[in-house]
Amino acid sequence: MVTAHSNLRTLTAAGLIGLVALGGAMAGCRGERSDKPPRQFLPDMDDSPKFKPQTQTDFFEDGRAMRPRVPGTVAFGAFSSTSDEVATPDDSAVDQYLSRHRADLLRDDTAFYQGKDASGAYIARIPSSVQVTTQLIEAGRKQFNISCASCHGYDGAGGASGTVGRQWAYPVPGFYDPKYALGATEPGPNGSTVPAKTGLDGYLFDVIRNGVWDAAGANKMPGYGYAMSEEVSWGIVAYMRTLQATRQGSLDEVPGERRGELERIRAAAAQQQAAGAAAGPAGSTPAGDKAPSKEGK
């Protein structure tokens, strides 16, 4: 046993010395000055064969190193504008696809991508390129409940409405504050009133995507642009406006044929509130989402 062990040890030691010596030799070759062609241990990384422009090769049948363009390909960026202007009228579906993707890459529609006009000012309303449909508001509601409700509350009332807000010493704003209302104003120079940026759709969009930063550059609210598309961010803006309308709008703004429906929902909600008043904090349940019922129903 003892001899087997020591033999093994001798072998291991010899192997290690051998490795160190080989390593040294290779390192030596690398740094050595010589007129002879260098030794190459891994030549594939040293020489990557390439064709020079305008040269000959026997690799391709036509003998040209430069390859002609594959028929039908269109160079990316070949379009002069982001509109549906088409270069090859017979293939407009492809052209539209390309120009749409080019617009996405260039992101030069500042209203849609930044919530700002060409001069860098926040836009007042959701841009016309966004179709505000029930579907979009629904997508906004879903994402709001995922990304915003934990702090601002499912109802957007801020303060103790959200789970985080309840535990947090830092005040979380609620969106029913008049300064977040659409078209909110604030005192301007010489006793005038000017639009408050907090009332602009473009500003809300910017906050959703990039968060809130104070003048000293400290982050007060994280941005959530990484988690959603621009389209859905506009959906959140639309949903926030919808939430505001539920408390700040009037019954006259509801289409006549749907007022009865609203009255019924109101009555049911009032009943539920009366029944659950003793059970726990109100305003923390997402409207329309399944929340665990206290009765276990």
Ligand code: HEC
């Ligand atoms: C981690 C908690 C948290 C989450 C999540 C969160 N916010 Fe905020 N939000 C804050 C806090 C805190 C402030 C107040 C920042 C300040 O001005 O000091 C704030 C401020 C705001 C403001 C007001 C900005 C201003 O200038 O007055 C808006 C609007 C807003 N949030 C929207 C959203 C939306 C929409 C989402 C979801 C995409 C969201 N927030 C997600 C914590 C959060």
